[in-house]
Amino acid sequence: MEARRFPMASRSRSRRRSRRAPPEQTANPSLEPRADGEAHAQAAADGDSLFDDPVQGAPAQEPAPGGPAPTSDWTARTTRTIVVLAVTEIAGKLSMLVIIVGAARLLGVADFGVFAYALAVGLLAAVIPLWGYDIVVVQRGSAEPGRLRGLLADLLVTRTALVFVVLAVLAASAGSLGLSGPPDSRAGLAAFIIAAAAVLDTYTEAYRSAAAAIQRQSIIAVVHLVQRLLTAAAALTALLLHTGLLGLAVAYLAGTLVGPLAGALLVRHQGIGPRWREVSVASLVRLNRGTWVLGVASILAMALFRLDILLIAWLVGDRAVGVYAAAYRLLETALFVCFAVARTVFPLMAADAEPRRVQRHLERGWSVLAAIFLPYMTLLCFRGHDLLLLFYGEPFAGAGTDILRWLAAAPLLFSLSYVISMAMVAAGPTPRLLIASAVALVVNVSLNLLLIPRYGAIAAAFTTPVTYLAEAVAGLWLGRRRMGRPRLVWTLLPALVASGVAAGPLLAPLPLAPALLAAAAVYLPSLLLVARFVDPEQIQVLRHTLTPWRTG
Template identity: 30%
Template sequence: MTPERTSRTGHTARVAALNVVVRGSAEVFGKVATFVWTIFAARQLTQGEFGAVSYALTLMLVLSALPNGGFEVGLVRQGSARPELLNRVFSQTQAWKSLLGVPVFGVAVLVTVLTEPSPTTALVVVLFLVAGFPEMWSSTLRSASTTIQKPWASSSALVLQRIVTAVLIVAVAWANPTPLGVAIGFCLGTFVGWVAHVVALRRAGVHLVPSEIHRAGLVDLLKDTWVVGISGMVLMALFRLDAILLQAMVGYEAVANYSVAYRILETVLFVTFSVNQAIFPVMSATTQIERIRNAYERGLAVIGFVYLPFATVCVVESGEVIQLLFGPRYVDSATPILQWLAPAPMFYAVAFFGAAVLYSRQRQVETLAAAVTATVVNVTANLLLIPRWEGTGAAVATSLSYLVHGSIILVAVRRAGIKVGVLRPLLESGVASVVLVLLLLALSTPLLVELALGGVVYLAVWTALCRVTAPEQLEVVGSLLNRVRSR
C-alpha cells in the first residue's frame, strides 16, 4: 500500500471514528432523556393510560415508514458520491416525505377519530401523529449531517429536542398526570427539535432549495429508492407491529407490559444506528470488497462489545432491572418479556449492517425479500402466540423474526461475493459475557453493585483477550476515548 493510500485510509478511519463518537454521544443523551420521560410516564400513569401513550407513539412510527421511504438512503448514497448534489437530493427528500405524509397521517387521524371510543385517547393519538411530520423532517436533516461528515451539526439539535421533550412531559405530567399531557409535551418538543435541526444544518450549508423540487427530480429519486423504501416500511412493521397487534388482540394494559420491556431494548439500539452512520458512507464510497467486509466486521465487533453483556444482564437480572426502573407492578408481567427480547438487538445489528452492505452494492431487492419474509414470520408468530402468552408471545415472535431476518441477509451478502464473518468479531465479547454470567449468578448483592462489579470484570476480561487475539479492537476503543477527551 502506498503512503498516499495509507494516509487516505487512516484519514477515513479517523473521520469514521469521530463520527461514531459525536453521533453516539448525542444519541446517548437523547436516549437518556427519552428513557427518563418514559419511566416517569409509566410510574405516574395507570397501566392502561401508559399503554395508550405507547400505542400512539408506536402507531406514529409505523405510519412514518411509508413517507420516510428509502429517501434517506438515497440522500446518503448520492450525497456521499457527489457532494454537489446534496441540497438538491435533500430538498427532494423533504418534499417526498411531506407529500406522502399528508394522506398517510390524514387517513390515520380520520380512522382514529371515528373508531376510538374515548375522545381523550383519540386526541392523544392525533397529537402523536401530528408530531410525525417534524420527526420525519428532523431525521432527514440528521442524515444530511452524516453525509457531509459533520454529525455535530445535528447532534446538539437532537439532544435539545429530546431534553425539551422530556422536560415538557415531566413538567406537565407532574402537575396533571394524564396521557393528554404526555402527548402535548411530546408534540411541542418535537417541533422545537425540528427548528433546532433546521438552524444547525443551515449553518453547515444544508438547506431547502425550492427550485430543485420538480417532477423530473422527484421521479428520479423515487426510481432510485423505491425498493429501499418498501423494505424500510416492511422493516418498521417488523420492528413495531407487535404493540399494535397486542392492542388489537388484548388491550392497552398488555401494550404497557410489553412496552416496559421493549423500551429497555430500544434504548440500546442507538449503538447500531450510530455505528452504521459511520460505516455506511464508507461502504457507499468504495468498490473494494475488502474495505466493505472490514467495515462490517469492525462495526459488528463494536456492537458485540455492547450488546452481548446487555443481553446477559437482561436474562440474568431482568426482574431486578424492571423493578428498579419501572416499579414492582410491572415485574411479574414484564420479566419474561425482557428475557425473550434480550438477544433481539444483536440479531437486529447483524441484519442492519448486512443490509447496509447490500445497499452499498446496489442490491436492494435482496433486502426487500429478507424484510418481507421476516415480517411474515413475525405476524404469523404473533397471531399464534399472543392469544395464549400475550406480551411474552410477542417477545418470542420479535426475537425469532430478527433471527430469520439476519440469517437471510447474511446469505444474500455472501451471494454478493462478500464473505463477512459474524462469530469471529464477537469472540472476545462473547467469552467475556460468559464470565459475566457466572459472576452475576454467584453474586447476591443489590443490582447496582452487581452491575458495577460485573462491568469491571467484563471490561478486564475483554481487554485481556483483545491484547492477545484482537489488538486492533483496543486501538479503535483507545482512539474513540482520546477523541472524547479532546472535544
Template identity: 30%
Template structure:
C-alpha cells in the same frame, strides 16, 4: 482529519448525544409508567406505535439514498433535500390521516384519537429532520444532527416529566412531543443553511416522483421494518388490553433505548461503506468486520443482561408494580443482542447498491411475525409478542449476513465474536454466582469490559491498538 478519525468523531458525538437524550427519554417513560399506570402508559404506547407505523413509510428510503448520494457527490445535496421534502409531505400527510381514521374506526376514546393525531404530526416532522440529518451524514459531519437529537429527546423528557407530575394526560404529552420535534428540525435546517446547503427554491413533482421510484426498494424495506417493529403492539392492543400493552411497552422501552448504539455506529460508517469496495484500502470487508465487531461488543452484553438480570433491572427502573414485565424483558434479550447485527448488515447492502433483496427478506420475516403473534398472543399475551420479536431479529440477522458475505467475501468470524462471547459468558458466570441481584447488575458491566479487553488484547491486539489510537486522536 483522517477517515478513521472522522468515523470515530461522528460515532462518538452521535453516541454521546443519543445517550444523554435517551436517558432523558427513558426517564420520561419511566415517570409516565409510574404516574399513569399500565393503562395510561399502554394507551400512549399504542398511539405512538400506530402513528409511527402509519407515517414512517413516507420516508421511502429517501434518507438512506440521500446520505449515500451526497457522500459520493456533495453537489446533489440541495436538489435531494427539495425533492425529498416534497415527497415526504405528500405521503406523510396521507399517513397522518390514515392513523387518525384507524383510531376512529377502531372505536378508541377521543383522548387516544387526539394523541394519535399529534404524534403522527410529530413523526412527520421527524421525517423532515431526517432529510437534513442525512445530508449532514453524507458530508461526514454528524455534530448538528447529534445536537438536534439530544435537544429533542431531552426536551421531551424534561417538559414531559414536568407536565406529567403537574397532572397532564397523554394529549398534553403528545403536544410536547410535536413541539420538541419542530424545534429540533428547525435547528438542523438552520445549521445546514449555515454551511451553504439550502433546499432549491422551486420544487418539482416529477423529480420527487422519480426520487421515490429510485428509492422504492429502500423505502419498502423501511416500511416493512417499521411494521415489523410496531405491529406487535397494535396486535396486542386489539387482542388484549391497555394493561398488556403497558407491560409490553415498559419492556420494549428497555429494548429500544440502547439501539442508539447501532444507529450511531452505522451512521458514522455509512459514507465509508458507500465508497469502499473489495479492492479499496481499507476494503469493504474490513469496514464490515470492524462494524460488526463493534456492534456485537456493545449490544451483546445488553442482551445477556436482559436475559439473565431482568428482575433487578425492571425493579430498578419501573418499580415492583411492573413485575409482570420481567419475562418479556428476558425474552427480548435476544432482540437486544441481534438487532444491531441485522441493522448494520442491511446498511452494508444499501451502501453497496445491493438493497433489492432487503424488502424480500423483511417481508418474509414480517409474515412470520404476524402469524406467530396471532398464534401466541392469545395464550401468552405480551410474553408471546416478546418471544416473536427476538425470533424475528434472529431471522433478519442471519438472512442479511448471508447476503453481506456475498458482497464482502468471507469475514473472520472468530475475530468478530470471540471477545463479545467471552464477555457475555463472564456475565453468565457472575449471575450464576451472585444470582439475579442488583449487585450483579451493577457489577456486570465492569466484569464484561475487563474480560472483553483481556481477551481482545490476547487474541487480537492489533484491533485494540487501532481502536485506542483512533479514540485518542479524536
C-alpha cells in the same frame, strides 16, 4: 443485472475512478474540513477509517510530511464521530426513557398502554414519508457532493406531500385504528397528536441525512439531543401538573417540533441548505427512481419493530401493551449504539462499495456492536427484574421479568440484521433486501398470530429475537455478492467469552449497583485478553474509542 435495474449500483465504479484522480480534480471548497476537525465527504471516498484496513491491490497512501499517516488521522476522526453520536444519542435516549418512566408511573398501566400504542402507530406511519429517501440522499450526496443541496430540496418537497397524506389518513381513521375510544374522545385526540408528532419528526431525519452525506452527523446529533431534552422537560411538566394523557400528548408534540426547526437552521448555517430552484418534476422523478425497494423494505422493517405492540393490543389488551412496552423500552433505549455505528459506517460503505471493503466495514461495525450488546444481553437475562423494579415499580416488574428475559437477545440480533441491511444497499437499492425483510415479516406474523392468543405478551417477546435472527441469516445469504462472507462468529468470540466471565458477578447475591460494577471490572480485561489472541484489531478499535480526540 442489478446495475441496469438500479442505476446507483453502477456508480461504485465511477467513484473508484474519481478517487484515483489527483486531489485538485476532486476537491470541493465548500466541503473542506471545518475548524472542529470533522471529516468531510472525501473521507468516505478515501475509505480510510476506524472500520477500514488496507485491501490488497488498493492504492497506497503516503503520509503527510511531518504529520501522522492518513489512515491514523481518519481513524481518529471517524471514531470521534461515533463517540459524539453515541454521547448525544445516550442523552437523547435517556430523555425518552424519562418520558416513558414518568408516563408509566403517573398515568397507570392502561393509559400508558394507550401512549405506547399510539407511539407505535405513529412510528409505523412515519415510514411512508421516510420511504428510504434518506439513504438515497446519503448515497448520492456522498458520491456527488455538488448535488446535495438539490437532493435535500427534492427530499423535503416529497416528504411534505407524503406527510400531509399520512396525517389526513390518521385523522380520518383514528377511531377505527384503535387509538382508544371514538374519534372525538380525549384519549383518541391524544393518541392522534402523539402519532402526528412521530410523523412530523421525519423532517429531522431529512436534515440528518444531508449532514451524514458530508460526514458532519454530529451537528444534527446535537439537534436531536436538544429536541429530546426539551421534550422530556415539557412532558414531565405536563405529567406533574396532572394534565393526563392529553396534556402529555400536547407537550410531546411541542418538544418534537424543535427538531425540524433547529435542523433547518443548522444545515443552512453549514452551507448545505435546500436549493429550491433545483426542484423540478424531473428531479423528483430521479429521487424516486429505485426507492420502491428501500421504501417497502423500510415498511417491513418498521412493521417488524412495532407490529408486536399492535398485535398485543388487538389480541390481549391495553394493560398487556403497557407491561410489554415497558420492558421493550429497556431494549429500544440501547439501540442508539446500533444507529450511531451504522450512520458512521454506511457512508463509508456507500463511498466504496467494493465487496471486500464492505465486508471489512461490516466486520468492524459488528465488533463494536457485539462488545456492547452481548454484555447488555447478559445483564437483562440475570438482572432484568431489578431493572424493571428500579425504573417502573412492582406492577411492571412482576409481570415483565419473563418478557424481558425473552427479549434480551433482541438488541444484539437487531443490530446484526441492521448493519447487514446497510451493507446490502451500499452499492444501491436491491430487491434482495426486500426479500430478506419479507422473510422476517412472515416469520414474525406467523409466530405472533399462532402464540400470542395462547401465551400473551411473552410470545411476542420470544418471537422478536427469532425474527431478527431470520432476517440476518436471509440478508447474509442474499447479499453475499455485495458483502462477501463476513467473519461474524469469529468477530463475536471476544465479547462472548468476556460476557460469560461477567455473568458471575451478576449471578452473585449482590445488590444491583455492586454487581454491575463488579461485572464491568471483569468484562473489559477479559475482552482485551481474548481479543489479543482472536482479533487484535478490536483492541485498536477500543483504544480509539476510549481516546476519541487523540489525533495520532
